Amino acid sequence: MPGFSVTTFGCQMNQHDSERMEEVLRGGGATAVAADDADVVILNTCSVREKAEQKLRSEVGRWAKVKRERPDLLIVVAGCMAQQEGRSILAEMPSVDLVLGPDNIAELPGLLAELRMGSPPLVRTEFDLDAPRFLTAPTTLGERPTAFVTTMKGCNERCTFCVVPNTRGPERYRSSAELIAEIADLVSRGVREVTLLGQTVNSYRDPRGALPRAPEADPGDPDESEFAALLRAIAAEVPGLVRLRYTSPHPRHLTPSLIAAHRDLAIMPHHVHLPVQSGSDRMLKRMLRRYRRDEFLARVASLRAAVPEATISTDIIVGFPGETEADFEETLSLIEAVGFVGVFGFKYSVRPNTPAERLPDDVPEAEKSRRLARVFDVSERLVREHLAQQLGKTLRVLVEGPSKAREENATGRSERNEIVHIEDAARVRSRVGEVVEVTVVEAYKHSLLGRMTEAELARTPEGMPTRMRRALPLLGDKPSPGPRGEA
Numbered sequence: 379m380p381g382f383s384v385t386t387f388g389c390q391m392n393q394h395d396s397e398r399m400e401e402v403l404r405g406g407g408a409t410a411v412a413a414d415d416a417d418v419v420i421l422n423t424c425s426v427r428e429k430a431e432q433k434l435r436s437e438v439g440r441w442a443k444v445k446r447e448r449p450d451l452l453i454v455v456a457g458c459m460a461q462q463e464g465r466s467i468l469a470e471m472p473s474v475d476l477v478l479g480p481d482n483i484a485e486l487p488g489l490l491a492e493l494r495m496g497s498p499p500l501v502r503t504e505f506d507l508d509a510p511r512f513l514t515a516p517t518t519l520g521e522r523p524t525a526f527v528t529t530m531k532g533c534n535e536r537c538t539f540c541v542v543p544n545t546r547g548p549e550r551y552r553s554s555a556e557l558i559a560e561i562a563d564l565v566s567r568g569v570r571e572v573t574l575l576g577q578t579v580n581s582y583r584d585p586r587g588a589l590p591r592a593p594e595a596d597p598g599d600p601d602e603s604e605f606a607a608l609l610r611a612i613a614a615e616v617p618g619l620v621r622l623r624y625t626s627p628h629p630r631h632l633t634p635s636l637i638a639a640h641r642d643l644a645i646m647p648h649h650v651h652l653p654v655q656s657g658s659d660r661m662l663k664r665m666l667r668r669y670r671r672d673e674f675l676a677r678v679a680s681l682r683a684a685v686p687e688a689t690i691s692t693d694i695i696v697g698f699p700g701e702t703e704a705d706f707e708e709t710l711s712l713i714e715a716v717g718f719v720g721v722f723g724f725k726y727s728v729r730p731n732t733p734a735e736r737l738p739d740d741v742p743e744a745e746k747s748r749r750l751a752r753v754f755d756v757s758e759r760l761v762r763e764h765l766a767q768q769l770g771k772t773l774r775v776l777v778e779g780p781s782k783a784r785e786e787n788a789t790g791r792s793e794r795n796e797i798v799h800i801e802d803a804a805r806v807r808s809r810v811g812e813v814v815e816v817t818v819v820e821a822y823k824h825s826l827l828g829r830m831t832e833a834e835l836a837r838t839p840e841g842m843p844t845r846m847r848r849a850l851p852l853l854g855d856k857p858s859p860g861p862r863g864e865a
């Protein structure tokens with residue numbers, strides 16, 4: 379039976395795609411094995427920044443060497459680089475056997491079978507524009523009570539730095555009926571927290587027009603979507619769902635209707651990841667972000683008026699073409715003004731076939747590095763201050779599993795998305811998938827340590843499926859919400 383391995387680069391959407399590749403291959407009788415033992419090595423690529431692309435080149439180089447020893451090895455380049463570069467990958471990297479776009483995952487077993495029959499290298503990078511297929515929830519769940527649900531794919535924005543419209547195509551949405559059925563099924567199998575995924579997840583519209591208009595939705599507003607209506611429908615129809623997250627939204631669709639949904643729905647966490655990219659109006663305009671700094675700040679203020687304790691994290695690009703020191707200072711001052719807790723910072727890199735490709739990449743590399751380091755200095759301080767303020771407070775934490783760092787602790791996330799380690803895993807074990815009250819006893823750099831309150835200890839656990847409880851000691855940790863990127 380052939381063995382395969384999938385290596386993932388990039389975002390949660392890619393992670394999700396990798397899981398689906400594994401699923402279709404397992405469905406075809408193949409087995410997931412360690413990369414060194416695999417007959418098929420799949421590299422699920424990212425092309426959003428140059429750095430991700432360099433990683434792929436070195437990975438393929440490594441496997442090309444192995445292939446010289448083991449000519450039967452099949453090398454697959456999947457994901458966004460595959461979509462972007464298509465056939466030219468074969469010319470540049472002759473050891474590659476298959477180039478597979480994100481919309482072609484279902485064809486993977488058949489294509490591998492063709493290759494094994496002796497077919498020359500294949501390229502499949504068709505967008506499914508007429509009859510979009512969506513990756514559905516896995517039939518076998520992980521061991522955590524959390525799951526991703528693809529809500530939409532593609533992007534109709536034209537941010538000048540961004541390659542996503544080329545790699546993921548135009549926006550296509552899943553019907554709300556299908557989404558709700560999938561979430562209900564996940565919840566019936568023990569999932570308690572769902573993250574809705576999409577490149578501009580909050581531009582959502584039901585392709586079947588089945589959603590009622592959400593309160594405070596203004597159909598005359600070009601930024602309005604049906605995302606708030608979707609959140610309300612999920613909350614109403616899947617009562618067992620405890621938390622509903624989403625990523626990544628576009629700030630222009632953070633409209634009053636969505637803010638009202640955050641205010642009204644108990645399952646919405648008090649946290650939004652809201653990529654701003656820059657604090658300078660000049661840069662925002664050049665990036666074609668379709669909001670100004672003051673508009674972004676006004677939306678954040680309305681969100682905070684509705685959900686006073688909301689935390690906000692963001693993405694920042696430094697060194698976009700033409701960014702002056704003064705522009706950059708505006709980004710720093712915006713980070714302070716919003717008080718982001720969690721900044722994902724990136725040095726601008728030119729991407730092929732993007733509008734910004736025509737602009738001179740004129741901020742020197744050393745200067746980009748300096749600016750990025752300053753972004754991290756500010757954001758690390760903000761995170762530290764925020765976490766220190768939580769000492770002694772009681773937070774509501776959704777228990778996900780054991781902590782990777784310390785077996786004796788469990789881990790979960792608060793409503794505001796802080797990572798909270800909880801002492802005494804033995805007693806927390808029966809609470810996986812439940813929200814527990816935890817008093818914060820220590821603040822670390824990117825996370826908190828807490829203890830279940832007396833009242834919580836006295837409460838009878840609701841009881842999770844035994845599969846998840848049994849699995850508890852084996853579970854891993856999640857990445858920190860703190861600063862990341864290429865420091």
Ligand code: 5AD
Pocket residue numbers: 426427428539540541653655693694695724725726727728729
């Ligand atoms: N250069 C640097 N960062 C980029 N991002 C997207 N495109 C580029 C680029 N060309 C960043 C943005 C986006 C995140 C996923 O990656 O901050 O929000």
